[in-house]
Amino acid sequence: MKRTEEALGVLLHRMPDDLPNAISYSVILKSFCDSGRSQLALDLLQMMAKKGADHSPDVVAYNMVIDGFFKEGEVSKACDLFHEMIQQGVVPTVVTYNSVIDALCKARAMDKAEVVLRSMVHNGVHPNTVTYNSLIQGLWDS
Structure with missing residues (x-):
């Protein structure tokens, strides 16, 4: 329904902290990237990494944001994220x-x-x- 910000608000403010996981976040990451807002997806990805545990972004989440940046012509941002992903221990x-x-x-x-x-x-x-x-x-x- 293209209501990504509303979905993000529900995920961040209305759901118990232990309920959302990397898959829940990935739906929102994909929506941001598909609508040309990969920087917002990156912000969310970094927030996920700070939360840790079940919230840590996996290789699929990183792939979505990297691909989103490439589609937006942001090659250097995508490459930077690729290197950051590896530094975080996520295996490409x-x-x-x-x-x-x-x-x-x-x-x-x-x-x-x-x-x-x-x-x-x-x-x-x-x-x-x-x-x-x-x-x-x-x-x-x-």
């Missing part, structure tokens, strides 16, 4: 790496995409068809 998945590599290739930052690819392989995450398609398209467009 192939989806995370693909999102970052694809955006860097589209931004014609092939050198940075290569660094992320090397990190991906070093960390035991196997590139897939999506990874290779992004790299090929990036090389083709260069």
